[in-house]
Amino acid sequence: MATDADPPPEPSRYSYGPRVIADMSARAFRFGEGRLSGAVSIVLGIGSLFGVLCFRYPEYLTTPELREVYDPEVIRLILKASMWTALVLGLFAFARGKRRRTAAVGLVAVALAWVLGGYGIEAPNAVRRTPVFAGVDWMLLDLLGSAILFIFIEKILPKYPEQVVLRPEWQMDLLYFGLNHILIALFLLVGNGFAPLAFGWATNDQLQAWMQSQPLWVQVPILILLADLVQYWVHRIFHEVPALWKFHAVHHCTEHMDWLAGSRTHLFQTIADRSLVMVPLYLLGPSLDALNFYVAIAAFQAVFVHANFGLKFGPLKYLIVTPQFHHWHHAKDDPAIDTNYAVHTPLWDLLFGSYHLPGDHWPKHYGTVSPLPKTFFGQFFYPFRRKPEAESEAPVEPGE
Ligand SMILES: [Zn+2]
Incomplete structure (x- = not known):
């Protein structure tokens, strides 16, 4: 929306042209640096922690409709893969020295996930329905599915090939x-x-x-x-x-x-x-x-x-x-x-x-x-x- 203080739009003086995009080469993925590993570790580490909490407190954190269709073994397998990936990549990023703080948060989160029961945790047999729940399970599954699908199509046919996945403010949008x-x-x-x-x-x-x-x-x-x-x-x-x-x-x-x-x-x-x-x-x-x-x-x-x-x-x-x-x-x-x-x-x-x-x-x-x-x-x-x-x-x- 244009505010009163803004000059009125002047479409006639506008000329179409390519986007002016900031140089992101410093953010681009370079194998072995550990920056991408740090980012993956923090996302999967925190995700795993939430996943374990969903197993512990399903009545408050999971969606009743989704609970009916879950195969706990498949969910457990996803949790296991995500915890080990967060651990290995977190250690790698920490050792490489880039994004040490990010990697450390990922490692702490995954350690907490293990302390709280890890992927071996049993879900209760009967879960009582509560009037209010947080839908953390839907958030995690949607994030995982969307990330896999959309990062794939954005890599196959990007509009802006120079825009990297971990572009500025990605953390802010992930929080949203x-x-x-x-x-x-x-x-x-x-x-x-x-x-x-x-x-x-x-x-x-x-x-x-x-x-x-x-x-x-x-x-x-x-x-x-x-x-x-x-x-x-x-x-x-x-x-x-x-x-x-x-x-x-x-x-x-x-x-x-x-x-x-x-x-x-x-x-x-x-x-x-x-x-x-x-x-x-x-x-x-x-x-x-x-x-x-x-x-x-x-x-x-x-x-x-x-x-x-x-x-x-x-x-x-x-x-x-x-x-x-x-x-x-x-x-x-x-x-x-x-x-x-x-x-x-x-x-x-x-x-x-x-x-x-x-x-x-x-x-x-x-x-x-x-x-x-x-x-x-x-x-x-x-x-x-x-x-x-x-x-x-x-x-x-x-x-x-
Ligand atoms: Zn709008």
């Missing part, structure tokens, strides 16, 4: 990934309870019966279109109302786009988005299969559109939101400010006049026009500050 997953589960009741509470009066049995009688290939596109219509306007309002923009600016302040960048979302926005997108789904009352299908598409696309992925989609780019389309939404280049709000299909942007997809061009700069604080708490409190530092005016001279 973890916290948002855990807090979404904690606030599940708020998020999913909002629609029935606020729109219970508006449900229509005939509409829901009709919806459920339709085949999947009819239900899913209807869900995609209507959920996207709601998300389009929620998203647009978050851009156009200054007080709300300060929350949404957190999502936009990342200057490096990849699969992890999309996780950076202010907690309040995460809850608002989740609550509001439930409304059309709740009113339509689709079959469980259709709902699950939609949720899987939405979860994949939310990560995918932020990815450093340069595949050309041909005419499909007019039908589905692609990384190129959403990267333009994250641009701070004049012609793209406040454009491309949709998350599933560009149709709503075409219809409401906010579509920006100039041929094969990609943005030159990502981020916000006014810079945000660089720390997690700085970003958390940014929307509540009366006059954020970044936007404050020059101090008034005494006597004026």
Whole structure:
């Protein structure tokens, strides 16, 4: 969003061109240095510690629906592989002397995981259901699955080959990934309870019966279109109302786009988005299969559109939101400010006049026009500050 203080966009003076990207060669992977080993060790070490805690306290930390489908032996095998990898790579990184502190944190975490029972720990036979749980298991599995899939596709066909996996602020986005997953589960009741509470009066049995009688290939596109219509306007309002923009600016302040960048979302926005997108789904009352299908598409696309992925989609780019389309939404280049709000299909942007997809061009700069604080708490409190530092005016001279 452009603020009053910003100069008005001047699309006519803007010229498309390649992105100006900072040199990351110093961060690039070099075999044997131990920097990548340190990073892998800290992520897997902390992940393993959380994994063991999930075995110890499943009623508070794991998701009831997921508990029903787990094969404990497979989970144990993943935990074993992750603990040994964290240990071996942590020792290697520590010995090499690069990222010693990172490696040490990884090693301490994995040692704690062993002390608390390690991968030999038994899960209780019966787990009582608690009203509130943290969904740590879902966070860990989603992180593992997303990292494997998206780092692979970003390496196969990157838009920016010079952007490394451990690019600046990856730790910050990983923190957002973890916290948002855990807090979404904690606030599940708020998020999913909002629609029935606020729109219970508006449900229509005939509409829901009709919806459920339709085949999947009819239900899913209807869900995609209507959920996207709601998300389009929620998203647009978050851009156009200054007080709300300060929350949404957190999502936009990342200057490096990849699969992890999309996780950076202010907690309040995460809850608002989740609550509001439930409304059309709740009113339509689709079959469980259709709902699950939609949720899987939405979860994949939310990560995918932020990815450093340069595949050309041909005419499909007019039908589905692609990384190129959403990267333009994250641009701070004049012609793209406040454009491309949709998350599933560009149709709503075409219809409401906010579509920006100039041929094969990609943005030159990502981020916000006014810079945000660089720390997690700085970003958390940014929307509540009366006059954020970044936007404050020059101090008034005494006597004026
Ligand atoms: Zn946005």
